[in-house]
Amino acid sequence: MEAELVERARQREVEAFALLVQIHTPGLYHFLRSRLQNPQLAEDLTQEAFLRAWQAIDAFRSSCSFRSWLYRIAWNLMLTEAGRRKREIPWDDGFLFADPASGNPTERLEHEAERREVQSALTALAPEDRELVRMLYQDELSYAEISELLGLPLGTVKTRLHRARGRMRAHLESQWEVAAK
């Protein structure tokens, strides 16, 4: 379905590209918004990324996913913008955390404690590994998509994620042991 839309968009069919825009706008906006504190900037970059994708759709190779190609354009735009504005760009390095499902005060407290533990395990990671974890869990990108987006070999992405997860698990398990004592 998506491959067909992309193919039609490559034939400069605006209607097909409009459907791709509708499919990918929420994901792309979230991808940008979760990294930028400025909602207007996230909107502007979403639009700019789609426009660039439309202009360069001929360069898209069907060997990679349209989503990772589009996110890569957005990622590069974000880095360019960050470079252009130097430190003015409000960059959000934090993760998004889920709200506790239950309203029970005890469970809420437990949830809060667990959140702090996970947060501390994430903070202990190197920034580039943290970004990989974020792409995998928060943006729900596959290994292949992360590899295409960052231009890294698939094996490197897998190895680095395995290492990052190992570190996080070790960090969390040590905290659970302390809590259990």
Add this chain to the structure above:
Amino acid sequence: MSETCLLLEPLLYDYLHGLLAEEETASVRAHTAHCTRCQAELARWRSFDQRLQRQLASSSSTAHQVPLHLSQQVIRAVRSEQRAAATEPPIQIDWVRGGAPIATVLLALMAARLIHWLGGGAAADPVGTDPALTEQAALLFWTLSGLMLCYAVVASLWDGTCRRLSLNRDSQLAGRSDD
């Protein structure tokens, strides 16, 4: 820890998520069926994963609301881009106006060469100090430069005439509209 454990340990997490190829899945399944160490390792990964997924919100479930107008705004921008591309005239080189700067450069070169020649430094050799340039090449240079100069003069005259005609027509039209 056996060699198989060492080999399969990096695959356990992906095995839990069904991300392995068929062959790898079969290997891990066969091994974990009897290896208590890897069974324990799988349980640890499962527990870790549950906590992580309980805490980390996926982008699609966050409080960041996608602006309702955003998709439509993007589609409008793409459509106007498409329209602009369709109506944009192909790039045309204005050879009449383009000739003037080329000729100016050539004229400057000719003047420099002439000054050098008249200066006496190359009286015996009009070609100058460059031994690779033969007399024929110098003749070609002068001929081409002369032709370009003629082209520039004609182009400028033609351009000037066109402008005058255009100005006259504009003023006539302005006069009519004033009436």
